[in-house]
Amino acid sequence: MMMHAYLLKTAYIYMLPVANSLLANYASQPFGGSASASKLFDDMPLRDHVSWTSIINAYLPALAQALRLFRDVHLGTSLHGLVTRRGLHVDVFNANSLIHMYSEGLRLRSTRKVFDSIANKNGVSWNTMLSGLLGKKLAHPLCCRSVHAVTVRKLLLMASVLLLNALLDVYAKCGLVKHALRLFRRMPFLNRNLISWSTVIAACTRNGKPHEAITCFATMREAGQRPNSITMLSLLEACANRAEMRASRCAYGMVLRSGMALEQGMGNTLVDMYDKCGDLAEARRVFNAMLVKDVLSWNSMIGALGMNGRALDALALLGNME
Template identity: 30%
Template sequence: MSKLVLTSCLQKCSSLNTVKKSHAKIFVCGLQNDNNILNQIAIFYVQFKKLDTARLVFEYISNPSSYLWNILIREYATQGNFRQSLALYAKMMQNGFKPDKFAFPFALKSCAGLANLQIGKLVHQHLVCCGCDYDVFVNAALVNMYAKCGNVEDARVVFDKMSVRDLVSWTSMISGYAQNGYNSETLSFFYLMRDLGVKPNRVSVLSALLACGNLGASRKGEWFHSYVIHTGFESDVLVATAVMDMYAKCGSLDLAHKLFDQTEGKDVVCWSAMIASYGFHGQGRTAIDLFDNMVKAGVGPNDITFTCILSACSHSGLLEEGKRYFEAMKGFGIVPKLNNYSCMVDLLGRAGQVSEAEKLIENMPMEPDASLWGSLLGACRIYDGKK
């Protein structure tokens, strides 16, 4: 089979099986070192979601096409393998390939996913040098990266310089403000976006509801609840959960529970939020009842649910119940995470069992963080380290 015939066959590949057959034929034809054919083979593997195989082929290509570099960086980022995406981006630079407007958004997405501001700033320098700092999609990714890394000031600088701002840019700024505690700015930006005719999406609505809850702004929260109903977001379980959580944070726990009861298709996030709400208001027994009802309803708890119930037990002084739920995690196949251990240390510390809390820390399979040590030190101050 000639190179021309094989190339023609590659263009007609419509399934993974035909790609594999064509891949095998390149060895038979002695074309295993042909850059153009290997590029096509690797691209097909990416299209058929065989990223590992595509990467193996890629490593044998002496001169990969810019398109192949870009789609590999994109696919790793899209699949959440941010480290591999950035490793490939770095290799692209080292090999003398110039990134373009198609590579930068996904390199920045990976920086955002890893919350790596240092590398994010480096990518920012690269894209300026490459003349891509005026591309709307690159700038939207920049805003998102800075916001996700907690640097809302630089995100705002990039946003203000944009001549065209799309929904992604607006949403990145709004969610960035919300996630970093700039609650008033979150709401101001939401109103401004809406007034300029940009239709809010799910993420921006969730961010606004979070800000209302954090501010305890019940009047504004009621407006957003009305907005959710009129725009059809009410059927979204995550948005319904955010409305419920907002009312609970504003002190309207009964209304929050009423909305919880009305929500159809309640998932583990919805149940966990309601459990957390009762725990926050010191109603540990009600939180426990809700947890048990969730299990009876066939909704399996996760580590976040256990963080909520353990926190509820801690705030209500329910030591034995908290111990029981911590042990119950194993029965659900859940390995306790740092937050779960932190709740248990807080629970034991509040109950005066400082020695047991210290022993728990010593036997943890991970390194304790500053907040966990803070909980233990707080208990030591209260009980003078005698228990």
């Protein structure tokens, strides 16, 4: 702002390249730059296409954020059209915001058009595109493999953990567990974070591969990675699907030691796990220890009793619920 004040006091405000340089500097600032850019732009007696490009770039992130909040795709399309007709440059940051906006509005063709127009795509570009497809259930197995092939050719997999995790998630949601596992095994070991491990374990669990999920969890622990509640929920579900008592008890022990047993979702999953393993006494003990029970908690316990020939106990518990 000191430089701005100096320009106003001198004749330099009439030198367009100098004013444009300061305007571009304001436009590039992440916080508070748009207000300063607007003030300078209003004070400029002369403006050219560089001036207009800078002022639009200053406001486009804020507008894109507003559009994400209000989901006004029509307004966003008008703004994008104005920028395009004027031949103004949209940098990769603003293009990523447009990709997010169009995907939120289910404008798949526009989303892909903006994505293809980015000359230097970064990890955020790919992640936003994939997340948009996945979030709106527009992902297709062939599309997943095509995007993966492109990222391999561009060597982006070595540079972006976000992109790797997004691809893992897309493969999992498309039911392509083999592809997810292959991608995960090819990831540099240091690039595997908790999200990577949890995504693969959940993918195996939800796609009929509980043994692979348990094995992957054991490998994760050997690698020194600590699980969170999401990881543990997937492990408990895998143990329940296998109905393996030894693995279930080991998993329960880890839940107790981690202090996650008091979480409501964890308790419900534990009841379901012990039910499928045929240990009603342990399921009932976990149920009784739960501090907060929701409808799912009661239904799980009542269903466990009923399915194991304990109809009277199920009815009694139903009476307690009411």
